[in-house]
Structure formats: structure tokens, C-alpha cells
Amino acid sequence: MTASVDQASRTKGAAPERRGGSDPRRGSFWFLLGPPAIVLGLFLIVPVLLMIAVSFRADLSGELLAPFTPTLKQFQQAFAGAGYWRVLGISALTAFGVAAIATVTAYPIAYFLAFRAGKRAALYLILLLVPFWTSYLLRVMAWKLMLGEQGVVNSVLIGTGLIDDPLDALLYNRSAVVVTLIYVWIPFAALPILAGLGRIDVRLHDAAADLYGSPLQQFLRVTLPLSLPGVVAAFFMVFIPTVGEYVTPLLVGGTGGTMYGNLIQDFFTRAANWPLGSALSIIMLTVTLGLVIVALRIVDPRRLLERG
Amino acid sequence: MHPRRSLSTLQSTMVLSVVVILAACGPGGATGPTAGAATQLPTQAAATEIPPDQVTGSLHVLDWTGYDAEWAWQDFKNTYKNVTVTFDFGDSDADQYGKMKGGSQADIFHPYTGWLQFYVDEGLVAEIDTTKLKNWDKVPDSFKAIGQINGKQYFVPWDWGFTSILYRTDKITTPVDSWGILFDAKYKGHLSMWDDGPAAVTVSSYVHSYDETNITADQLASIKAEWTAQAPLNKAYWVAETDLDQLMASGEVWAAYAWQGAYATLNGGGTPVAYANPKEGRNSWVGVYGIRKDSSNYDLALRFLDSKLGTLTGQNLVTNYFYGVANGDVMSGIADPAQAAAYTNTTTGATPELLKQTFSVDDPSILQKTNFTPNLTAQQRDDWTAMWTEVKASQ
Amino acid sequence: MTASARPRRLRLPVIRGYYWLLIGLLYLPIAILFVFSINANTTLSFPLRGFTLAWYAKLFATPALLHAVTNSVMVALGSSVAATALGSMIAILLSRFNFRGRTALTGLAMLPLIIPFVVLAVALLILFRALDINLSLVTIAIAHVVVALPYTTLIVLARLIGFDKQLEEASMDLGASYPATLRLVVLPIAAPAIVSAWITAFTVSFDEFALALFLAGRDPTFPVYLYGQLRFANTLPVLIATAVLLMLGTLTLILVADRIRKR
Numbered sequence: 001m002t003a004s005v006d007q008a009s010r011t012k013g014a015a016p017e018r019r020g021g022s023d024p025r026r027g028s029f030w031f032l033l034g035p036p037a038i039v040l041g042l043f044l045i046v047p048v049l050l051m052i053a054v055s056f057r058a059d060l061s062g063e064l065l066a067p068f069t070p071t072l073k074q075f076q077q078a079f080a081g082a083g084y085w086r087v088l089g090i091s092a093l094t095a096f097g098v099a100a101i102a103t104v105t106a107y108p109i110a111y112f113l114a115f116r117a118g119k120r121a122a123l124y125l126i127l128l129l130v131p132f133w134t135s136y137l138l139r140v141m142a143w144k145l146m147l148g149e150q151g152v153v154n155s156v157l158i159g160t161g162l163i164d165d166p167l168d169a170l171l172y173n174r175s176a177v178v179v180t181l182i183y184v185w186i187p188f189a190a191l192p193i194l195a196g197l198g199r200i201d202v203r204l205h206d207a208a209a210d211l212y213g214s215p216l217q218q219f220l221r222v223t224l225p226l227s228l229p230g231v232v233a234a235f236f237m238v239f240i241p242t243v244g245e246y247v248t249p250l251l252v253g254g255t256g257g258t259m260y261g262n263l264i265q266d267f268f269t270r271a272a273n274w275p276l277g278s279a280l281s282i283i284m285l286t287v288t289l290g291l292v293i294v295a296l297r298i299v300d301p302r303r304l305l306e307r308g
Numbered sequence: 309m310h311p312r313r314s315l316s317t318l319q320s321t322m323v324l325s326v327v328v329i330l331a332a333c334g335p336g337g338a339t340g341p342t343a344g345a346a347t348q349l350p351t352q353a354a355a356t357e358i359p360p361d362q363v364t365g366s367l368h369v370l371d372w373t374g375y376d377a378e379w380a381w382q383d384f385k386n387t388y389k390n391v392t393v394t395f396d397f398g399d400s401d402a403d404q405y406g407k408m409k410g411g412s413q414a415d416i417f418h419p420y421t422g423w424l425q426f427y428v429d430e431g432l433v434a435e436i437d438t439t440k441l442k443n444w445d446k447v448p449d450s451f452k453a454i455g456q457i458n459g460k461q462y463f464v465p466w467d468w469g470f471t472s473i474l475y476r477t478d479k480i481t482t483p484v485d486s487w488g489i490l491f492d493a494k495y496k497g498h499l500s501m502w503d504d505g506p507a508a509v510t511v512s513s514y515v516h517s518y519d520e521t522n523i524t525a526d527q528l529a530s531i532k533a534e535w536t537a538q539a540p541l542n543k544a545y546w547v548a549e550t551d552l553d554q555l556m557a558s559g560e561v562w563a564a565y566a567w568q569g570a571y572a573t574l575n576g577g578g579t580p581v582a583y584a585n586p587k588e589g590r591n592s593w594v595g596v597y598g599i600r601k602d603s604s605n606y607d608l609a610l611r612f613l614d615s616k617l618g619t620l621t622g623q624n625l626v627t628n629y630f631y632g633v634a635n636g637d638v639m640s641g642i643a644d645p646a647q648a649a650a651y652t653n654t655t656t657g658a659t660p661e662l663l664k665q666t667f668s669v670d671d672p673s674i675l676q677k678t679n680f681t682p683n684l685t686a687q688q689r690d691d692w693t694a695m696w697t698e699v700k701a702s703q
Numbered sequence: 704m705t706a707s708a709r710p711r712r713l714r715l716p717v718i719r720g721y722y723w724l725l726i727g728l729l730y731l732p733i734a735i736l737f738v739f740s741i742n743a744n745t746t747l748s749f750p751l752r753g754f755t756l757a758w759y760a761k762l763f764a765t766p767a768l769l770h771a772v773t774n775s776v777m778v779a780l781g782s783s784v785a786a787t788a789l790g791s792m793i794a795i796l797l798s799r800f801n802f803r804g805r806t807a808l809t810g811l812a813m814l815p816l817i818i819p820f821v822v823l824a825v826a827l828l829i830l831f832r833a834l835d836i837n838l839s840l841v842t843i844a845i846a847h848v849v850v851a852l853p854y855t856t857l858i859v860l861a862r863l864i865g866f867d868k869q870l871e872e873a874s875m876d877l878g879a880s881y882p883a884t885l886r887l888v889v890l891p892i893a894a895p896a897i898v899s900a901w902i903t904a905f906t907v908s909f910d911e912f913a914l915a916l917f918l919a920g921r922d923p924t925f926p927v928y929l930y931g932q933l934r935f936a937n938t939l940p941v942l943i944a945t946a947v948l949l950m951l952g953t954l955t956l957i958l959v960a961d962r963i964r965k966r
Contacts, residue, residue, distance in 0.1 A: 025881040029800060032792045033808075036852075039789060040811050043849050047826030048818065054829075059686060060409060061430065065833055077694070083701025105725070112722045124722065125899075127954075131729050132906045134736070134950040135929055138943060142732030145739075150558050152735065168497065168560075172544045183732075186725065191854075191903055195861040195896045230861045237816070237857055244819040247913075254544040258700045261819055266700075268821050270504065271693030272402035272409075281822040288817045368921070373931020374938075376767065394921040396838070397931055403916075406825070411832040550939060577744070 055278035074279035084263065084280065088243075088287060090174075091260040095242035098178055102185040103193070103234045109186070110193035110230070111223075115205075125194070128187045136184070140251045143180045147171040147252070172254025180248050189234040196230015197223075236292065243288050260284055365608050366392040370407060370414035373397045379628060383618030384611070391608065408432050408600070415603040416612060419463075421454060421594045422506060425683045428457045433598040436461045440610050443617035443635065451634045454594050457683075463596035464613045465634040467625060470668075470678065471507075471591035473584040474566035474574075476556060484584040487514045489563050491534065496541045500555055500564035503545035505696025506684060507565065508535050514588040514679065521682045528695055535699045549573075556581065567593075572630035572666045576657030583666075589677035594634070627653035630666055643669055733950060740944040758944040768945060771928035775909055778840050778924055782847035783904035789848065790855025790904075791897055795889060797856075798863040799871070816853045823849070824917035831918075838920035846914040851904035858903060862896030863889075925949075 023029070056070035078084060109128065117124045131139065146152045147170040154166040170176060200223065208222035209215070246261030253259070264284070267277030369376075376395035378385055384393070396414050398404035401423040408417055409430065419427065427433040438444050438461055444452075447465060455463030475484050479498070490499055490511060501508065512531040513520045523531070543561050546552040552570050555561040557579050564570075571583040584590075597616060599609045615621065622638035625631055627650075632639060641647045642663045651660045668674040684692075743753035762768060793812050797805065815823065827846055831838060870892070874884040890897070912926030919927050925945070932938040 024875070025800070028881045028885065029796070029802070031882075032796050036789045036793050036796075036808075036812070039848065040852070043827065043830070043845055044811065044814060047823060047830050048814070050829050051822055051826040054825075059690065061686065064409060064411070064829060081694075081698055081701065083698050087701045108718055108721045109725060112718045116718055117722075123958075126902070127726060128729070129902060129906060130950060130954050131733055132910060134733055135926060135942075135946045136910045137912070137926065137929060138736055138946045139732050142735045144554075145735050146732060148558060149560050152731075183729070187729065188854075188903070191899055192857055192861050195858050195899055198895055199862055199864075199866055229864055233857045233861050236813075237854065240813070240816040244817070246819075246821075250547065255539040255542050255700070256703045258703055263697050263701055264819050265821050266693070266697050268402070268406070268825055269400050270402050271689065271697070272405045273690050273693060274406070274825060276690075276694070277825075278822065281819055284819070285817050292813075292817075373923075373928070396921060397916075397919065397923065397927065399916070399931055407828075407917075410825075410828045413837065 051278045052282060054274050055276075055282055057275040060272060060274055074275045075283075077276060078279045078283055084260075084283075087258060087263060088260045088284060091243050091245075092287070092291065094174070094178060094181075094259065095239050095245075098181045098185060098242050099189075099235050099239035102182050102189045102238050103231060105182065106186045106189035106234065107193055107231065110190045110197055113190070113194050114197035114200075128190065132187060136247065137251075139184070140180055140248055143176075143183070144171060144252055147176055147179075171252060172257070174253065174257045176252040176254075177249050177257040177259070180252050181242060181245065184248065185238045185242070189238050192233035192237060193227065193230040196227045196233065200226045236295075240288060240292065244284060360387045361389045363388050363608070363611075364390045365605060366394065367416065367605055367608055367612055368394050368396065368414045369612070370396045370398055370404060370412055370417040372399055372404075372418060374629075375418070379624035380621065381612070381616065382620045382624055384615035384621075386620070387615060388611065393612070412600075415600055415605045415609045416597055417600065418466075418595060418597055420596070421680065422682075422684050423689075424455075424457055424463060424596065426686060426689075427598060428462055429686075431601055433462050434601045434603065434606065436464055436599065436613070437610060440607075441614045441617070443614055446617060446635045446637050448634070448636050451594065455596050463598045464616070465594050465596045466616050467595040467629075467631040467633060469593060469631050470568045470583075471565065471593065472568075473563055473586060474552075474556065474571050474581055475563040475584065476559070476561075477580045477582050479559070479562040483582070484563060484586070486586050487511050487588050490565060491515075491538050491541070493541060495562055497543055498560070498562040499538075499541050500543055500546050500552060500561045501535075501538070502565045503547050505693040506689070508696055508699075509692045510591060511565065514586070514591075517588075523688070523692075528691065532695045532699060535696070536702055539699060539703050568666045569630040572658070572662055573656075575665070576662055583668075585668075585671075585674050585677075589679045590674060592678045592680055595631075623650045626663060627651055627658035628656055630656075630658065630663070632667060639667070642667065733947070736943050737947050740940060740947045742940070744940075758940040759948065761941045762944050762948065765941065768925075768928065768941070771923050771925045772945065772949065774840055774922045775925040778844045778847060778915075779905045779908040782844040782851060782908045783901055785844075786848045786851035786855050786904040786908075787897060787901040790852050790900055791859045791893065793852075793856045794859035794863050794893070795885070797860055798866075799868065799889075812856045813853050815850045820850065820911075820913035821917070824914045827914075828917055838918055840920070840922050840924075842918045842920065843915045843924060844908075846918055847904075847908040847911060850911070850914065851907045854903045854907060855900035858900040859893055859896045862893055866892055 055074055056072070057068055058071045058073055062068065113121050113125055113128075144151070148154070149166040149168050149171075151170075153170060154163075157163045158166065204222060204226070205218075208218040212218045212221055243259075244261040244264070245259055246265045249257045249259040249262050250265075253262075260280075264277050264280050267273045267280065271277075374380070376397075381393065384391075396407070396412065398407050398417075401420055404417055404419055405423060405426060408414075408427065409432070436455070438452075441464070451465040451468075452461070455461055455465050457463075473484050473487065473489060475489075480495075489495070490501060492499075501511075509523060509528070509531055510520060512518065512534060513523065516527075518527055543555060544551075546555065546564065549567065549570050552561070552564055552566055553573055556564065556570070556574055557577065566583075568583060571581060574581045597613050599606060599613070603609060617633075617635050619635065619638055622633035622635040623641070625633045626638065626642070642651055642660055645660075648660050651663055652658060664670060738751070740758055741754055741756060742751050743755040743757070744751070790812075793808065796802075797809060823846065827842070828838075831842055836842065871884050871888050874888045875881065879887070910926055912924070912930055915924045915927045916930065923931070929942050929946075932942055
């Protein structure tokens with residue numbers, strides 16, 4: 001009798017049905033759901049709701065939490081500013097590029113750590129991450145020193161005689177922003193890929209080596225497809241926050257490298273215009289969410305999530 | 309640190325004229341009207357005259373980073389040894405305003421001219437009882453006026469300085485004489501403007517002789533167009549003074565909107581720079597301290613503000629950051645050879661000579677032409693910052 | 704069938720070389736910072752002006768700086784542990800349970816990634832005001848838990864997805880309760896990812912400053928302190944020295960730990 005019940009319940013992801021028909025994991029379910037739900041509810045949902053509320057304010061005058069008459073004025077201003085949409089589009093494209101390149105660049109590192117590093121994998125991983133315990137601000141400033149007119153790159157190029165005059169187009173533009181962001185994200189992108197590679201059964205891996213003629217085939221036919229959830233996770237993990245990035249564009253972007261995050265940041269920290277800043281943020285949130293939903297439709301995570 | 313604007317041009321021109329004349333004349337110049345206040349003092353003095361080192365309590369100050377260093381409140385620290393002072397930070401006027409609006413429990417905060425009206429309008433600041441400030445008579449009248457809104461004293465002025473064009477004399481050999489250089493396409497890729505909307509409006513109004521208190525919509529539109537065209541001429545905008553220091557020291561930027569601190573730092577570091585005296589006049593800004601309304605530490609906060617105006621604190625400010633202080637005696641001490649040691653700082657490179665150059669002590673005509681921008685209204689603040697954001701968004 | 708002796712090892716030097724090349728590139732800016740930390744000049748520009756260790760000496764003589772670093776460590780430790788625990792819980796839920804709010808929970812867990820930090824900071828500021836909570840290291844830590852949650856969730860989730868549930872089902876068939884199964888089967892499976900997630904969360908918190916700037920009370924974290932000091936030229940080299948020292952210190956700790964582990 002247990003056998004048939006168990007067979008019926010052995011569908012992936014389904015709660016195992018036991019005698020009586022209720023999920024014996026119920027208690028654990030609420031234990032697992034409770035704390036995250038409370039934390040997310042109180043410290044994420046409520047603040048977001050507050051932000052949405054603020055975006056309907058006409059201005060910051062009066063008590064912050066007192067009732068006010070809602071107005072669409074901020075959204076009107078946000079929609080009317082042609083520059084804002086342009087920058088949002090550019091930011092999204094930049095984020096896409098950075099995420100794609102960072103993911104691709106990080107993949108071999110994750111592969112190395114998963115299959116080639118052996119016992120020292122943990123050490124090599126930490127080695128990868130340690131620069132990130134150096135201040136982000138200072139690392140970006142160091143990039144300024146690399147790309148500047150009297151910086152390392154120019155000094156080397158001039159010293160070896162490849163060019164005569166320093167290149168002044170390495171810094172303070174959009175390209176500098178992209179390069180710096182990729183540099184910043186690569187180690188982070190490696191982590192989800194690594195986690196995804198880690199679950200690939202070694203026997204599968206070896207079997208593939210026997211089956212396919214070349215390591216390349218083995219990789220393309222077996223390893224890569226199995227590692228896709230990690231790759232997708234890495235891509236999104238980089239893409240989404242990069243749309244709203246502001247520190248790097250501020251430090252190395254010059255006047256031409258402004259991203260949407262700078263605009264929002266300005267309204268909060270330089271203009272004390274929280275309503276307009278909130279309105280712009282909501283627009284960015286909606287657009288990014290939309291892009292992610294579209295992307296997920298294309299990539300079909302259900303297939304990925306149920307694989308294995 | 310950020311230059312801000314204060315009241316009318318005339319009032320504020322008087323500010324610096326007084327200070328510089330004092331400095332030029334040497335020490336012991338300033339006196340102020342203390343007679344009137346003296347009659348009130350005795351009754352209150354008797355009640356509050358506990359010996360300073362027996363005063364206990366704690367103060368919470370919302371300040372810009374760096375001002376928590378002991379040298380910035382040295383007099384208070386030396387006098388009130390048993391009071392704990394803790395610091396919160398807000399690193400732009402908007403940040404400070406935002407935090408105060410957000411309900412900060414700080415007793416004291418540090419805004420700059422241009423951003424003062426909002427605090428009064430929103431009921432965030434308490435009136436200052438100047439009779440309790442022992443150093444108040446050292447503050448020139450025009451500085452006092454800067455801290456007055458609607459006829460009442462709400463703020464105590466502290467740090468101040470100039471804004472002008474800083475340029476490298478080895479790259480730009482003819483002396484710069486106008487704010488217009490910031491728009492000069494000849495220097496494309498070698499200019500740098502401060503990343504601030506109201507500052508941009510100020511520069512434009514100097515160049516075109518607009519009335520800053522009354523910028524019309526048309527004028528704002530042409531200002532926006534002008535700065536949109538200017539944006540590609542910059543190497544980069546600068547946000548913090550150190551950004552500018554590096555840009556100029558490396559030779560990438562030849563001319564920039566700058567405060568006198570950058571001039572002093574670069575000069576002291578050996579870079580050949582000059583600080584312009586544009587025909588439209590320099591700009592000046594003043595930082596002030598206010599006490600939060602409903603603060604339970606009003607008396608202690610007042611003592612803190614009083615100590616801020618103290619001699620040692622003032623001298624520290626001048627030699628560490630090359631900012632001026634609102635204490636007339638301290639400023640006039642720069643020119644006094646007998647006090648040379650107090651105005652020397654080997655770490656920052658401050659010397660009386662450098663300070664005299666920085667504050668243009670020897671040239672009173674500069675101050676007569678110096679302008680201040682009026683306090684912003686909330687509408688102007690929103691419009692001008694939005695204008696600037698749109699300039700940046702269109703690049 | 705044993706693994707064949709195919710020349711898979713042909714790839715070995717390439718991939719390994721790639722790793723080291725990238726490590727080199729990653730550490731290059733650090734090397735530059737190091738150079739400037741011993742340079743006798745306050746502005747960060749070439750040419751170099753002369754060798755000095757004065758900045759490191761000054762570092763230890765600046766209590767505010769040391770205090771800020773300690774604060775950062777405490778906040779990072781606290782928030783990373785919480786974020787890892789919560790993220791693991793969500794990952795288990797999403798990969799092992801079918802329930803109506805799945806999509807909502809996923810979206811919610813990923814939401815902090817899309818919200819600009821400065822917006823979240825202001826929103827949390829208003830929240831803490833409304834709840835009459837004073838700003839402190841705890842408020843920063845709370846914010847850090849929220850922003851690290853997507854990372855920890857994703858990392859543990861990537862590991863748990865596709866790991867056959869047969870093991871867990873077998874465990875429960877054999878009579879173990881689900882909590883025991885979680886403890887003895889799921890957690891060990893997820894352990895590498897959990898460690899990975901914890902390190903990520905720690906890193907996110909330690910260097911985060913947009914939220915910390917807004918939500919700091921009397922005690923700043925190191926990035927907040929650094930950002931403020933960046934305004935003043937003469938403090939820059941000391942800050943760089945701190946950053947370099949922090950990194951070298953961490954590196955040493957790791958190498959020592961690795962040595963010990965090998966014994």
C-alpha cells in the first residue's frame with residue numbers, strides 16, 4: 001500500500017503524500033516561510049509602499065507622515081523629460097552588455113574552480129573575492145589611475161613606443177564605465193555559475209568524455225546545458241542592479257557616461273526632491289521588472305528549474 | 309565645505325570687506341555692540357555659571373564628514389571635558405535637509421547659505437539666544453546677518469570661503485578675467501565645473517547679468533541650453549574637492565569652478581595655479597550651525613556653538629581646510645607676524661603667506677566685487693536642480 | 704567504465720592560465736593602490752614623489768578610522784549570517800515545495816536587486832522614523848540583510864535545483880522527520896553553496912555604503928567614513944593604506960587558515 005502511494009507521489013516538486021493525505025512537511029514549511037516573509041514584508045514591502053506614496057506628493061513640505069493630497073505632478077515631470085527615457089534606455093543596454101560580458105568572462109573561472117582546482121578550490125575562490133574586501137570606491141579610483149592620461153596604460157603604451165601622445169579617450173566616458181563595471185562584476189558573476197556547476201554529477205561528466213570525441217563536444221553537449229541555471233542566475237544578478245548603478249558612472253563616466261542611477265541619486269542627495277526621485281525610481285523598477293519578465297518568458301525558467 | 313549662498317549682494321559684500329579690512333589692519337581691530345547684551349547677562353550668567361569641567365551631558369551633532377575631528381571643536385573639547393559629543397553625517401545640503409526632515413534627533417546641524425530658509429519654514433530650527441554666546445561680538449555684523457531669517461537669529465555662522473575660477477598658469481598664460489571661460493570651446497576637454505544645478509545658474513547669471521533672485525522661465529531655459537552645450541567641454545564634472553585636486557594636479561584640467569581650498573592645496577603642493585578675480589566678481593558662501601527645534605540639549609548646544617567660534621577652533625579650520633572662519637580676530641591674526649606659528653601647519657602646507665594669498669588679504673577690491681547668491685526658495689531649488697539633471701541626462 | 708585517459712588535460716594549462724591572468728588583472732588596481740599608499744604625496748596622480756610609511760603609521764593613530772573598520776566587520780558578520788539563513792530558507796522553499804505564493808516569493812526575494820539603494824535607504828529611513836527606531840549599526844545591518852538576500856537565495860537555489868529530491872524522499876521514507884532530513888540531507892548537499900552565499904553576503908555588506916550613508920547613526924562603517932574623508936585631500940593616502948592593509952590582512956588570514964587546514 002505504501003508503495004503505490006509513494007509511486008504516485010514521486011513527481012518532482014510535489015509534496016509527498018502520506019497516509020492521511022497531508023504534507024508531513026507542513027510544520028517545516030511554515031518555519032521556513034515565516035522569518036523570510038516577515039523580514040521581506042516589514043523591511044522591503046513597507047518601505048517600497050512608502051516610496052510609492054512619496055512619489056505622489058507635490059513636494060517635501062510639511063510632516064513627512066502626515067496625510068497629503070496625491071498628485072501626478074511628479075510622474076508628469078518624469079515623463080515629460082525626454083532625457084530621462086533616453087538615459088534609462090542607455091542604462092539598460094549598458095547593463096545588458098556588462099552582464100553578458102561579465103558572465104562569459106566569469107564562466108571559465110567558475111569552470112576552473114569547479115573542475116580543475118581540486119582541493120585548493122576554496123582557496124582560489126577566496127583569492128578571487130579578496131579584492132572585494134578592498135573598498136569599491138578606492139578600486140574604482142585606482143581604475144582612474146590606470147586609464148588616466150598619465151596613468152599606467154598610457155605610460156606603458158608610450159614607454160614601449162606604441163603611441164606618441166597619451167590617449168585621452170580611455171577615461172571619463174561611457175566605455176570607461178563599461179570596462180570598470182565588468183571588472184567589478186566578474187568575481188560576483190562567477191559565484192552562481194560555480195554553484196550551478198557544482199551540482200553536475202561527475203559521472204555524467206566522465207561519461208560524456210567517453211561518449212564525445214573532443215573535450216569541446218563534451219563541454220557543449222553536457223556541461224554547458226547543465227550549468228545554464230547558474231549562468232542565467234549570474235546574468236540576472238549582474239544585469240538588474242547595473243541598470244541603477246551610479247557610483248562608477250559618477251567616478252569614471254565624465255559628462256557623457258551618466259546613467260539612470262545618477263539621476264535618481266541626484267534627486268535624493270543633491271536636490272532633496274524625494275517625490276520626483278521616487279517617481280523616477282518607480283519607473284525604473286517597472287521597466288526593469290518588465291524586461292526581466294520578458295526575458296524569463298524567452299529563457300523559460302520552468303524548464304531550467306525542473307531539470308535534474 | 310560646499311559653498312552656499314546667503315542674503316543680498318550688498319549685505320554680504322560688507323561681510324568680507326569688514327573681515328579683510330580687519331585683517332589688513334592687523335590684530336585687535338574688531339569690536340562689536342556688546343553693551344546692549346551685557347545688561348541681560350548678569351541675571352542669566354548667575355544661573356548658568358557652573359564650572360565648565362563639571363558640566364556633564366551628551367550632544368549629538370549632524371555634520372559633514374571630517375568635522376568630527378577633534379580639531380574642529382577643539383575649544384569645546386578643551387573646556388567641557390565631561391561632555392560626550394557624537395556625530396552623524398550628512399554630506400550634502402540636500403542630505404542634511406533630508407535627514408532633519410526625516411526626523412533626525414541630532415541637536416545641532418550644519419547647513420550652508422542658500423539652504424537656510426527651508427529649515428525655518430518647516431519649523432526645524434530653534435532661535436539662537438545670542439546673549440549667551442561669549443564669542444558673538446567677534447563675529448562681524450554682516451556674518452551675523454547671514455544667520456538671520458525673517459529678522460530672527462536662527463543660525464550661527466562658522467566657515468566661509470570663495471568660489472572663483474582656478475586655472476593652471478602654465479597651460480593658460482593670459483590671466484583669466486571672466487566666468488565665461490567655462491564656456492570657451494577653445495579649452496574643450498580641459499574644463500571642469502562643479503556638479504551642482506544652483507551653482508550653474510549662479511555662473512550663468514554672473515555672465516549674463518541676470519538677477520539671481522528672479523530667474524524667469526525663459527532665462528532658465530537659455531541657461532539649460534547653455535550648460536547642455538558646455539557639458540562636452542568638461543573633462544569631467546567634479547563633486548568633491550579632491551576630485552578637482554587630482555584633475556588639476558595631473559594637468560588634465562586647466563580651468564575650473566573652484567573653492568579657495570583647492571587653490572591652497574594645489575599651490576602648497578607645487579602645482580602652478582592662480583585664483584582668478586573675474587570682472588563679474590567672485591562668489592562667496594558661508595556655512596552655519598543651527599540647533600534643532602525641540603532639542604532637549606539647547607543650553608549645551610549653545611555652548612558648543614559658542615566654542616565653535618573660539619580662537620583655537622578657528623585657527624584649526626583655517627590651517628586644516630583653508631576655509632575662513634566667522635571670527636574676525638582669527639582672520640585678522642593671519643596678517644600678524646607674532647602669531648605666525650598658529651597659522652602654520654606642516655601636514656597641509658599652511659603658512660601665513662599662503663593663507664594671505666588664499667583669502668586675498670592684501671587686495672580689498674576683490675571683496676568689494678564678491679557676490680552672494682540669495683537663499684533659495686523651495687521652488688527654485690526644485691527647478692534649478694531639475695534643470696541640471698536634465699542637462700546631464702541629455703549627454 | 705573508468706574515466707578514459709582522453710587528453711582532457713590539454714585544457715588544463717589554458718583554463719588555469721586564464722584564471723591566473725584574470726587574477727592578475729583583478730589585483731592590478733590593488734597594486735596601484737598599494738603603490739600610492741607608500742607614496743609621499745597627498746594627491747593621487749603620477750609622478751610618484753618618494754617612499755614613505757607615514758600613512759600606515761597615521762592609520763593606527765586614527766581611532767575614528769579603526770573604529771569605523773570594526774563597525775564594518777560587526778555589521779557584515781551580523782547581516783551576512785542572517786541573510787544566508789534567510790536566503791537558504793527561501794531557496795529550500797522554492798526548490799522543494801509547491802505552493803501558491805511561489806512566484807510572489809521569488810519576485811519578492813529578487814526585488815532588492817532592482818530597487819536603487821538610495822531609494823531603499825530613504826524608504827527605510829522613513830520606516831524607522833515611523834517606528835521611532837533610532838539609526839544605528841543595527842539599522843544598517845537590517846538594510847544589508849535585505850540587499851544581500853537575492854544573492855544568497857540565488858546561490859543556494861542554483862545548487863539545490865535539480866539536486867534529486869530522491870535523497871530526501873528516501874530519508875523520509877526511512878522514517879526521518881522533515882526537520883531531520885533538512886539537517887542531515889539537504890544542508891550537507893547545500894553546504895558549499897551556503898558557504899559561498901555567506902561569503903557573498905559578507906562582501907556585499909562590508910563594502911556597502913549607499914545604504915550605510917543614509918542609515919548610519921553615531922557609528923559609521925568604513926565605506927561611509929571613507930566616502931566622507933574623500934573630500935579632503937590630506938586624508939586620502941591614509942585611507943588607501945587602510946584599504947590595502949585590510950586586504951593584505953584578509954589574504955594572510957586565508958592563507959594561514961589554508962595552511963592550518965592542511966595539517
